[in-house]
Amino acid sequence: MSPTASPAGPPATHDYSAPLRVWHWGNALLLAGQLMTILFIKVIVKPKALVPEFQAAAAQHGGPISKEQGQSIAHLMSERMWDWHIGIGLALAAFWAYWLVMQLTAPAEKRFGARLLAAARYYRLAPPAERPEARHTLLAKLTYLAFYLFISVMVLTGLALTWADDVAWLHGIEHTVKEIHNVTMYLLIAFVLTHLAGVVWSELTQDHGLISRMVGGETRKGS
Ligand code: HEM
Numbered sequence: 354m355s356p357t358a359s360p361a362g363p364p365a366t367h368d369y370s371a372p373l374r375v376w377h378w379g380n381a382l383l384l385a386g387q388l389m390t391i392l393f394i395k396v397i398v399k400p401k402a403l404v405p406e407f408q409a410a411a412a413q414h415g416g417p418i419s420k421e422q423g424q425s426i427a428h429l430m431s432e433r434m435w436d437w438h439i440g441i442g443l444a445l446a447a448f449w450a451y452w453l454v455m456q457l458t459a460p461a462e463k464r465f466g467a468r469l470l471a472a473a474r475y476y477r478l479a480p481p482a483e484r485p486e487a488r489h490t491l492l493a494k495l496t497y498l499a500f501y502l503f504i505s506v507m508v509l510t511g512l513a514l515t516w517a518d519d520v521a522w523l524h525g526i527e528h529t530v531k532e533i534h535n536v537t538m539y540l541l542i543a544f545v546l547t548h549l550a551g552v553v554w555s556e557l558t559q560d561h562g563l564i565s566r567m568v569g570g571e572t573r574k575g576s
Pocket residue numbers: 366377380381382384385465493497500501545548549552553563564567
């Protein structure tokens with residue numbers, strides 16, 4: 354976004370607060386780690402599919418193992434990786450709670466809802482020359498709104514799955530919750546890809562320094 358404002362005023366993008374930046378990078382790292390756990394469980398290691406290989410390897414080294422024994426070993430491997438998924442998931446849940454607290458305690462104009470409304474107002478009131486930029490700003494904010502919804506669904510369904518074995522009513526809806534958790538993962542991946550393409554494109558074309566500002570905060574005074 355350009356630093357020059359129309360009378361309606363574009364929402365400021367040079368003021369990512371320290372708490373928001375800490376949240377952004379911590380959350381991005383955890384989300385990447387969480388996607389890695391799924392990549393390992395479902396694509397790279399796939400313990401269940403290894404059972405015949407366990408059996409073949411055991412047959413070569415002294416004695417066969419039964420399919421059930423192979424499955425027990427596969428189960429142990431899966432459990433180890435799911436433990437990581439749940440650990441990172443709980444950290445993501447803590448970051449999600451931190452984001453909520455940040456929204457409740459931030460000055461009104463810095464809250465996400467206020468910044469989204471400001472972008473919508475800017476789009477409505479922008480003179481024709483500033484329309485494309487206003488549209489871009491609003492679209493970016495709408496993708497963030499989608500992200501905040503997706504991460505909320507992911508954290509709530511993830512916590513439900515974590516306690517599904519211990520809480521009867523959660524156990525009853527476990528299958529549906531798992532489906533929602535699964536589908537939302539693809540929406541999150543779509544967000545991350547769109548976001549990366551969007552910020553790199555903005556950085557290279559119209560908003561040099563955008564990524565640095567998300568790392569180190571405001572660097573240009575009076576812009
Ligand atoms: C899993 C990875 C990531 C997630 C989930 C994520 C999420 C988000 C969200 C939700 C926002 C909006 C913050 C707000 O205004 O409330 C944002 C802004 C931003 N992110 Fe990321 N991010 C990720 C990775 C990255 C990476 C790798 C970069 C740098 C290459 C980056 C650069 C930025 C920048 C520059 C902004 C500000 C853009 C603007 O004002 O429109 N993000 N990110």
